[in-house]
Amino acid sequence: MAAVIPPADPKNVQGDIVIGFSKKLEVNLFFQIDNTDGFRKQLGQLVPKITTAVQVTNDKASIKKHKQAGGKDLLKISGLNIAFSQSGLNKLGITDDIGDSLFKDGQLAHASDLGDKGATFDNKAPPTDWVQAFRDPVHGFMIVAGDCQATLDERLAEAMQILQMSSTGTCHEVLRLQGAVRPGDQKGHEHFGFLDSISNPAIKDVDTSPLPGQDTVSQGVILLGRDRDFQSFNRPDWAVDGSMLAFRYLSQLVPEFNDFLEQSANPLTGLTAEFLGARLMGRWKSGAPLDLTPLQDDPDLGKDPQRNNHFRYDFPEDSQTQDRCPFAAHIRKTNPRNDLGEPLNTELNRITRRGIAYGPELSEAEQQQKRTLQDRGLLFRCYQSNLNHGFHFIQQSWANFGNFPPGKSTEPGFDAVIGQNQLDSSSRSITGVDPKNQSTQLSLPALWVLPKGGEYFFSPSIPALKNRFALA
Ligand code: HEM
Structure with missing residues (x-):
């Protein structure tokens, strides 16, 4: 034994x-x-x-x-x-x-x-x-x-x-x-x-x-x-x-990201900039998860620790449609929960995250010019016993890999927040952001998170x- x-x-x-x-x-x-x-x-x-x-x-x-x-x-x-x-x-x-x-x-x-x-x-x-x-x-x-x-x-x-x-x-x-x-x-x-x-x-x-x-x-x-x-x-x-x-x-290019959301929104179909941002992240800005509240924000849910993490992408309609949360939303790419189905277990791919924001708030000039003038972003760190299961794997094999999660009705595409491709940063795309046209690809013309180093x-x-x- x-x-x-x-x-x-x-x-x-x-x-x-x-x-x-x-x-x-x-x-x-x-x-x-x-x-x-x-x-x-x-x-x-x-x-x-x-x-x-x-x-x-x-x-x-x-x-x-x-x-x-x-x-x-x-x-x-x-x-x-x-x-x-x-x-x-x-x-x-x-x-x-x-x-x-x-x-x-x-x-x-x-x-x-x-x-x-x-x-x-x-x-x-x-x-x-x-x-x-x-x-x-x-x-x-x-x-x-x-x-x-x-x-x-x-x-x-x-x-x-x-x-x-x-x-x-x-x-x-x-x-x-x-x-x-x-x-x-x-x-x-x-x-x-x-x-x-x-x-x-x-x-x-x-x-x-x-x-x-x-x-x-x-x-x-x-x-x-x-x-x-x-x-x-x-x-x-x-x-x-x-x-x-x-x-x-x-480093995070905030005005540029916001501008992309505005430009790609289509309020006529209900795809507002706010909704598109939530579709890319998998949560509304309040923290409320799309898997629990797919169509409108629920700030009370967002701030309630007893409810805001209580979901697993296992509603019957979740596995093959993106009605609730896009397959490639940042939080679904980096922690697919039950998305891969049994008996696949992602316990070994879990990390403890301890980031903190750095840099000033957006200035008026940046908002007007829709351009980053002062550096800001996230000092990201995470812990794991094995880098090849944890951070490195999540970034390389999940966020950067268009066909993750596998076996879906439509290829999910990149994690729009952190997924990247060192050869051509303009070649990224994602599907499922428009719930009414889920197989339509949205091209992601730029990176909005730029790694400035790490160890x-x-x-x-x-x-x-x-x-x-x-x-x-
Ligand atoms: C500037 C870059 C990043 C931003 C703006 C960002 C933002 C966020 C936000 C807003 C959440 C939702 C809050 C939460 O569930 O705790 C989240 C969750 C998460 N992020 Fe990121 N993140 C970034 C970088 C990364 C990186 C580099 C990784 C790992 C490779 C990562 C992995 C995760 C994981 C594992 C979760 C939790 C998903 C879940 O359990 O549902 N993030 N991130």
């Missing part, structure tokens, strides 16, 4: 992986290591400051209690996590193979598989829109979150000081990206205007009361070495309870940080 793998101890797991920080602001800080021994020594001092899953759970409970007691102000809450790329592990002298070939090669080497514009299969040309920091090796990634700028600055300064991060210290900063929850009624919405972070899987033995419609996945889908991590036999001991982190720096990282467990990464 196979040995039963016990669940992870949450105090050993970095908090961003399985639960996610409570945050208003966040800094994503990328660095290179200069002095290996010096860095490893300083890391030993940083480890007690790393926010664990236990701390994140306690923070969320404190926020809930504070709100229930009528508290209107924000509690002072912050979070700090750290992760390393393969070039970072090499720099630290950690040479064991972690058992993930995509991590080992790094994201730049696979940018053409992801469809990033300009990337070539032989890696001779870098992706056109990637910033220099991600064309060069990035060794590590620090995520610092806070309830306000002062808390964030304080936590960041402390971490940088402990690590001696400076031009003459143990490591130096190569890129700092700050994200923020959007203001006013756009709180929790990404820059195209849709409510985000509604659907994430619950993790077995961590989230013990999942919301209606929320799948519970085995721990090994997200954590290395736990139940259903099928590479367990390939992992070094210290990798247990760590996770693979995919980071993507995604694959390993987010180690607390014991691994202490005993394998740091020097005593």
